[in-house]
Amino acid sequence: MYSLRIWHFNQRVRANRRIWGVVEESVEPRWNLAVRHQAGSLAAAVAAARNRSLALSFGVLLLLGVAVGMIVVSTRRAQRLAAQQMEFVAGVSHELRTPLAVIRAAGENLADDVVHDPDKTRQYGELINREGRRLSDMVERVLLFAKMRSGSVQFEQVEVDMLATIDDAISANSTWTDDHSVTVNRELPASLPQVLGDRAALTSVMQNLISNAVKYSRRGGVITVQARAVGSGSDASVQVAIHDQGDGIPSSEMPHLYEPFFRGDRARAAQIQGSGLGLSLVKQVVEAHSGHIEAVSTPGSGSTFLVQLPAV
Ligand code: ADP
Numbered sequence: 203m204y205s206l207r208i209w210h211f212n213q214r215v216r217a218n219r220r221i222w223g224v225v226e227e228s229v230e231p232r233w234n235l236a237v238r239h240q241a242g243s244l245a246a247a248v249a250a251a252r253n254r255s256l257a258l259s260f261g262v263l264l265l266l267g268v269a270v271g272m273i274v275v276s277t278r279r280a281q282r283l284a285a286q287q288m289e290f291v292a293g294v295s296h297e298l299r300t301p302l303a304v305i306r307a308a309g310e311n312l313a314d315d316v317v318h319d320p321d322k323t324r325q326y327g328e329l330i331n332r333e334g335r336r337l338s339d340m341v342e343r344v345l346l347f348a349k350m351r352s353g354s355v356q357f358e359q360v361e362v363d364m365l366a367t368i369d370d371a372i373s374a375n376s377t378w379t380d381d382h383s384v385t386v387n388r389e390l391p392a393s394l395p396q397v398l399g400d401r402a403a404l405t406s407v408m409q410n411l412i413s414n415a416v417k418y419s420r421r422g423g424v425i426t427v428q429a430r431a432v433g434s435g436s437d438a439s440v441q442v443a444i445h446d447q448g449d450g451i452p453s454s455e456m457p458h459l460y461e462p463f464f465r466g467d468r469a470r471a472a473q474i475q476g477s478g479l480g481l482s483l484v485k486q487v488v489e490a491h492s493g494h495i496e497a498v499s500t501p502g503s504g505s506t507f508l509v510q511l512p513a514v
Pocket residue numbers: 414415418446448449450451459464465466467468469475476477478479480481482505
């Protein structure tokens with residue numbers, strides 16, 4: 203923005219001068235016109251314009267830097283996800299291979315008439331049943347994960363007795379607990395308020411947490427399952443805590459526990475069976491029931507998973 207100001211007003215003055223015999227008529231100016239930028243002198247105006255364009259250039263540079271940073275972060279994330287998905291495929295295949303091998307071997311023995319003792323036949327039947335159930339659980343877990351991802355899962359809304367779901371989950375894990383020589387200690391009240399939700403989904407939450415406690419416990423360890431009612435009125439809720447005496451979770455792994463396909467270093471190194479989907483599903487189901495889950499762990503002395511669900 204320029205401003206025009208008239209600083210001087212002079213009388214018209216005519217003066218004749220003779221230079222080299224030529225009469226020269228000169229006209230003195232009537233007006234002196236001074237133009238001044240509002241910001242001050244021309245140098246100041248140029249400096250201001252330069253600062254403006256410098257600031258603009260830095261802004262564009264900063265934007266470019268942020269964009270490059272975001273591309274790097276999302277590329278890393280995509281690489282990590284791809285690696286986790288490969289691990290998941292390997293983990294699922296491994297999990298499917300073990301029960302399939304057991305079922306095939308048992309089936310072959312029965313077909314070849316190797317087993318004659320009725321007791322042995324019953325044991326083979328139990329083995330096939332148990333491994334078949336393990337396969338079904340795995341398939342159900344993967345299907346539930348796919349459904350949750352696509353947002354097409356519909357949970358039932360019925361009154362659920364959490365004590366019954368805990369009992370079901372403990373019995374579903376009984377073979378595991380026997381195999382690992384782990385004892386499950388119940389510290390449960392006589393009754394609990396009901397929770398509104400999907401019974402099967404809430405049972406699978408408890409089952410997952412208890413089977414993790416078994417998997418990551420040391421042999422001969424004790425798992426404690428506690429439940430209690432907390433709050434009252436509209437804040438009333440049911441709290442379930444599952445505590446194990448395993449090696450615990452390193453603090454660096456805590457923020458990743460609920461990421462799909464995440465498996466801890468120890469779980470991978472010791473080849474503890476799993477796919478890294480359990481806790482991700484648990485969290486999604488709990489949150490779909492307006493609840494929340496929390497993990498507390500002291501490396502070396504075990505972990506506690508705490509689930510809180512609103513009561514009816
Ligand atoms: P998975 O058990 O199939 O690996 P999860 O999603 O259930 O997958 O658990 C993710 C990871 O969290 C596990 O690989 C393990 O490192 C860690 N984790 C879960 N529960 C426990 C626990 N009770 N004690 C120690 N680590 C655990």
